[in-house]
Amino acid sequence: MWTTSLSRLSFALGLAFALAVPGLVPGTALAALEIDITKGNVDPLPVAIPDFFGDDPAAEDQGKRMAGVITANLNRSGLFRALNPKSFIQTPESLQARPRFADWRVLNAQALVSGKVGVESDGRLRVEFRLWDVLAGEQMTGLVYFSTPGNWRRIAHVISDTIYKRLTGEAGYFDTRVVYVAESGPKDRRVKRLAIMDQDGDGHRFLTDGSYLVLTPRFSPSRQEITYLSYYRNTPRVYLYNIDTGRQEVLGEFPGMTYAPRFSPDGNQVIMSMARDGKSNIFAMDLRTRVINQMTNGPAIDTSPCYSPDGSRVVFNSDRGGSQQLYVMSAGGADVKRISFGKGRYATPVWSPRGDLIAFTKFRKGKFYIGVMRPDGSGERLLSESFLDEGPTWAPNGRVLMFFRQTPTRKGGRAGRTRLWSVDLTGYNEREIVTPIDASDPAWSPLSPLNR
Amino acid sequence: MPEKPKEKPKPPRKVAAAEPAKTFRTLPRPRAKPKRRRPKFSTDRIAALLDKDQEKKPRPKREQPKRRETAKVRKSFKDISIPPAPARVRSVPMTMSEIDAIRYQIEQCWIIPAGARDAENLVVRIKVFLNSDGSLSKAPEIVGGNGASDPFYRTAAESARRAIFKCSPLKNLPVAKYAHWREITLTFNPRDMLGG
Numbered sequence: 001m002w003t004t005s006l007s008r009l010s011f012a013l014g015l016a017f018a019l020a021v022p023g024l025v026p027g028t029a030l031a032a033l034e035i036d037i038t039k040g041n042v043d044p045l046p047v048a049i050p051d052f053f054g055d056d057p058a059a060e061d062q063g064k065r066m067a068g069v070i071t072a073n074l075n076r077s078g079l080f081r082a083l084n085p086k087s088f089i090q091t092p093e094s095l096q097a098r099p100r101f102a103d104w105r106v107l108n109a110q111a112l113v114s115g116k117v118g119v120e121s122d123g124r125l126r127v128e129f130r131l132w133d134v135l136a137g138e139q140m141t142g143l144v145y146f147s148t149p150g151n152w153r154r155i156a157h158v159i160s161d162t163i164y165k166r167l168t169g170e171a172g173y174f175d176t177r178v179v180y181v182a183e184s185g186p187k188d189r190r191v192k193r194l195a196i197m198d199q200d201g202d203g204h205r206f207l208t209d210g211s212y213l214v215l216t217p218r219f220s221p222s223r224q225e226i227t228y229l230s231y232y233r234n235t236p237r238v239y240l241y242n243i244d245t246g247r248q249e250v251l252g253e254f255p256g257m258t259y260a261p262r263f264s265p266d267g268n269q270v271i272m273s274m275a276r277d278g279k280s281n282i283f284a285m286d287l288r289t290r291v292i293n294q295m296t297n298g299p300a301i302d303t304s305p306c307y308s309p310d311g312s313r314v315v316f317n318s319d320r321g322g323s324q325q326l327y328v329m330s331a332g333g334a335d336v337k338r339i340s341f342g343k344g345r346y347a348t349p350v351w352s353p354r355g356d357l358i359a360f361t362k363f364r365k366g367k368f369y370i371g372v373m374r375p376d377g378s379g380e381r382l383l384s385e386s387f388l389d390e391g392p393t394w395a396p397n398g399r400v401l402m403f404f405r406q407t408p409t410r411k412g413g414r415a416g417r418t419r420l421w422s423v424d425l426t427g428y429n430e431r432e433i434v435t436p437i438d439a440s441d442p443a444w445s446p447l448s449p450l451n452r
Numbered sequence: 453m454p455e456k457p458k459e460k461p462k463p464p465r466k467v468a469a470a471e472p473a474k475t476f477r478t479l480p481r482p483r484a485k486p487k488r489r490r491p492k493f494s495t496d497r498i499a500a501l502l503d504k505d506q507e508k509k510p511r512p513k514r515e516q517p518k519r520r521e522t523a524k525v526r527k528s529f530k531d532i533s534i535p536p537a538p539a540r541v542r543s544v545p546m547t548m549s550e551i552d553a554i555r556y557q558i559e560q561c562w563i564i565p566a567g568a569r570d571a572e573n574l575v576v577r578i579k580v581f582l583n584s585d586g587s588l589s590k591a592p593e594i595v596g597g598n599g600a601s602d603p604f605y606r607t608a609a610e611s612a613r614r615a616i617f618k619c620s621p622l623k624n625l626p627v628a629k630y631a632h633w634r635e636i637t638l639t640f641n642p643r644d645m646l647g648g
Contacts, residue, residue, distance in 0.1 A: 035638050037555060136617060
C-alpha cells in the first residue's frame with residue numbers, strides 16, 4: 001500500500017524521482033534512490049578572508065588593507081558574507097603552508113581566500129592569492145600579480161573579480177569606475193560637475209570645474225572614454241572625454257537641442273536624440289567620419305536611444321502611441337516595435353551588457369520605479385521604488401544596476417538629497433554608494449582589459 | 453441489553469486499513485515527518501516575490517489546489533488494501549517521509565549558485581555514496597556533466613557538492629533500509645527558485 005500510494009502520489013505532484021519497487025527488485029540489487037532537490041538557500045556564501053600575509057610590518061599592513069578591500073567588495077555584492085576575522089583559528093602565516101580545512105569548517109566557511117604580499121628586489125609589488133573550497137578541501141584557483149605598489153587597490157579589485165567569477169560563474173565588476181554628475185548649490189543655481197570614482201566610492205575626483213552645466217555622462221564600452229552633454233553659452237554640445245589623458249573634444253555642435261548621447265558597443269558611433277521644430281528624432285554619428293545618420297523621422301518625441309550589446313538593435317522611448325513607452329528597432333532604423341505595455345510611463349531604457357534584459361525608469365501613480373524587461377517586452381519586473389528613482393546603468397556583468405534617488409523636498413523648501421544607489425537584479429541588496437555631495441546620472445564603466 | 457453495544461465490532465473499514473500497516477510493525481517505523489520549516493523568506497518564486505509591482509501582488513497561491521488534489525488521491529487509495537506479503541519484508545521501500553527527511557537536510561545545506569543565466573545549465577546530477585552511519589563512504593560523483601566546461605555548470609556542480617559535504621553525515625536514516633540509501637542520486641535543479 002505504501003509503495004502504490006506513494007508512487008502515485010509522487011506522480012500526482014509531478015516529482016521526478018523514482019521509488020524502488022520492492023518485490024520486483026529482490027535482494028540487494030536495488031535501484032539507486034533518486035531524489036530531486038529543487039529548493040535551497042539564497043543566503044550569501046560564507047567566505048573567510050584572513051589578512052594577506054606579509055613578511056615585514058609594511059607588507060603585513062598592505063596585506064591587511066588588501067583583505068579589507070576584498071572583504072568590502074564581496075560583502076557589498078550581497079552574494080557573499082565575509083566571516084569575522086576574530087573567529088579565525090589558523091593564522092595568515094601558517095595558512096601559507098596549507099589550510100587546515102577543519103579549522104575553517106568549524107566556522108562554517110565554505111570558501112577561503114589566502115594571500116601573500118611582498119615587494120620584489122626591483123621594487124614591484126608581488127601579490128599571491130589562492131581560493132579554497134573549504135568543504136571539498138581543494139584549491140579552486142590561484143594567481144600571482146606584479147605591479148607598482150601604488151596599484152595595490154586595483155589588484156585587490158582584480159582579485160575580488162577573480163573570486164566572484166570562480167564562485168558564481170559570472171564575470172565580476174569590482175575593477176570598474178563610475179562617472180556621474182556631482183551636484184551642489186541651490187535649486188535655481190545648481191552647479192553640475194562631472195565626477196569619477198571607483199565602484200566602491202574610493203578615488204573620487206572631479207573631472208570638470210562646474211563652470212558649465214554637464215549632463216548624461218556615458219562610458220565608451222571599449223575605451224576609458226566618456227561622452228557627455230555640456231551647455232556652452234546655453235548651447236548643448238556633445239563632448240568626448242578621455243579619462244586617462246584628460247583630453248576633451250567637442251564632438252560637434254548640432255542644430256537644435258541634443259540629448260542623451262550614448263556610444264555604440266564598438267565605440268565607433270554615438271547615438272542621441274535631437275530636437276527641432278517641436279519634434280525629436282534619433283540620430284547616430286560615426287565618430288571616425290563624423291557622418292550623421294537619421295534613424296527615426298516623425299512628429300513624435302523619440303529620445304534616450306541605446307544599442308543592444310551586439311549592436312544590431314536600438315531601444316528608445318517615444319510618445320508616438322500617445323504616452324511615453326519603450327520601442328525597439330533595428331540599428332538601421334527599421335522594424336520599430338513597441339515593447340512596453342504596462343500602465344504608467346517608461347523612460348531611459350538601457351540594454352543589459354549581457355543582452356537578456358532592458359532596464360528602465362517607470363513612472364506611475366506618483367511613484368518612480370527602476371525595472372527590467374526582456375527585449376521583447378515580456379517578464380517586466382520592478383526592482384526599486386521610491387519618490388524619485390531614475391537613470392539606471394548596468395554593471396558590466398549585467399547583474400547589478402546603479403541609479404539615482406532623490407528624496408522629497410524637506411520642510412522649509414530645502415531640496416531633498418540626491419544620491420546614487422545600487423540594486424541587484426533580484427531586487428535585493430539595495431545600497432547607497434557614498435558620494436561627497438549630491439549625485440545623479442551615474443554611468444558604470446566596462447571592466448578593464450586586465451580583467452577580461 | 454446493555455452488553456450488546458460493547459460486543460459490537462468496530463467498523464470493518466478501520467480494521468482493513470490497519471491490517472497492512474501491521475505487517476510493517478516488525479520493522480523500524482518510519483520516523484515522524486520532519487517539521488517543514490519554511491525557509492527564511494519563501495523562495496518558491498523569487499522573481500515574483502521580488503517584483504515590487506503592487507498590482508501584481510495579490511496572486512492566487514498555486515500550491516493550494518495541488519494539495520487538495522493530493523488529498524483526493526490519498527483518499528482514493530485509502531480503501532485499497534494490499535494483501536500482506538512476507539516475502540517483501542526484506543526490502544521495504546523508503547517511505548515518503550524518510551525521503552523527505554533526506555531532501556530536507558540537503559535543501560538546508562544547499563546555497564543556490566547566484567548569477568544563474570540559464571537554469572538548464574544548472575541542473576546537476578550527483579551520486580552520493582554513504583556508510584551506514586550516514587557519512588560519505590567516498591567522494592560524491594557528478595553524473596554526466598557534459599557542460600563541464602561551462603563556468604555556470606561548474607559553479608552549480610560545485611555548489612551541489614558543497615551541499616553534500618556540508619550535510620555529511622546525513623541524519624535520521626533508517627538503518628534497516630541501508631540497502632536502499634547506500635547510494636543516492638541527487639538531482640539539483642534550482643529552476644523553481646529562479647522562476648520568472
